[in-house]
Amino acid sequence: MPSPKAQENDPDRERQLIEAAKHDPRHFAELYDAYFDRIYAFSIMRTRDREAAQDITSEVFHQALKNLSRFEWRGVPFSAWLYKIAANAIANRVTRNTREQTGSPVELAPESASCEELEAIEQRADIWSLLRDLPADQRRVLEMRFVEEKSIRDIAAELGRSDGAVKQLQFRALQNVRDRLTLTGDRHG
């Protein structure tokens, strides 16, 4: 099965997906799958706030679906259009919040993502994709520790394991992701 990344890097496939979604909006699900990780990564990295990142990601995909008929494929990646919607949503949010708090104008991040930012987004998307293939117990420990921000003790109690076993699972899970990431990197040269 081609990975979302492979789809994004294949302009013909991307064009087909966009045309299919324009014809029948239910096909938008495939575009969503291909770009969700990148848009969420862009949003969380710019806002550093989970709730804001969720709101922005949600806004991006609802807007993109609504305005898909206006998207013209001219060789510009679909992701660039999505990043632009996300950057606008973030700018609106920052402007609104700053005005409410200080009444002063704000300096906004650029609309398009920089090369460093794109690299970090790709890295996150790759890592999150690898996480989905981890053994269930390793993945669950990482979610509890890093997303739910639970202590080792709380995780151990919830899973019925010792503190040491949870720490070991955390270590193994991160090692596993790193090894698979290295393998993927080697394969892609």
Next chain:
Amino acid sequence: MAERDLIQQLDQAVMAMLVGGPSVETGVETGPEVTALLRIATAVRDLPETDFRERLKRDVIADAINAIKENSMTATTPETAAKSWMPEGFRSLTPYLLAPSSAKLMDFMKDAFGATELARHRRPDGTVMHGVVKIGDSVVEFGENPQDQFGARPTPLHVYVDDVDATYERALAAGATSLGEPADHEYGERGAGFRDAAGNHWWVARGFTPEHTAGLHSVNIYLHTQDTPAYIEFLKRAFGASEEMRHEMGGRIAHARIWLGDTILELGEASEPWGPMPCAMHFHVPDTDATYAQALAAGATSVTAPMNAPYGDRFAAVLDSQKNYWYIATHLPG
């Protein structure tokens, strides 16, 4: 450094990272191994909440379905385009129940679900060759033929009803065997299950919210599949299917919703006690010959090559890798 020490060092650095900012610089002294793992950890820290991805996807697709409905009066969409190739009242995908006794099955559906009889075609010996009923907003077909090459094929069905408890009671009174008493489920619905005398599994449910059932109809086919990711790819290649969502548990697809034409096919990886239940489906398409060729190219096996059936359909049948029969049909008007 011993692994035990590395594990401990990593945990201290993770703790410092969680307390501090998003940077890899935690202030905790670490060797290259732990530093590399910590870089992974910073990306994991940004991971979306477990169910956010699927929740938002469902919202967005519900939006797409609403957009189609809103445009239905003014635009030509897949929902509203003239479908002369589909018999009136049908949708793209219809369950086709093959039972030892069609008459008994029809009585059961009437008793349990208040099904309305739409058609009954008898053979000279009085048995029902082909029957059609409506349950809620959905058409269900069924047939009986001991000589039929397709044999009896119980089907797993997910049926939305107004009152789960009352339907369950009526079904048991009509001779069904319980597969699960009515209960509220954390995935968003009250549900119960029973098996009829022909072996069909009926999972009756009522969603807690309208969003939960967006896109679904009264009667939905719910396949128990093996190697589900590969099967979904087959559906895409063979029938132009589109995946709406998949929910994974323990590395397996516990539930997926796949659009085939205007209908959602639900499926999940078979696991005990719910093993594979290969069944039969009637799939209406604009061009039977093209779909048949596409299905064979995707790996399906031919059962019946395209032919003009006496009842006015262009018809073909294929068998997929999971032993499900697909009756591909294009209604020929006039």
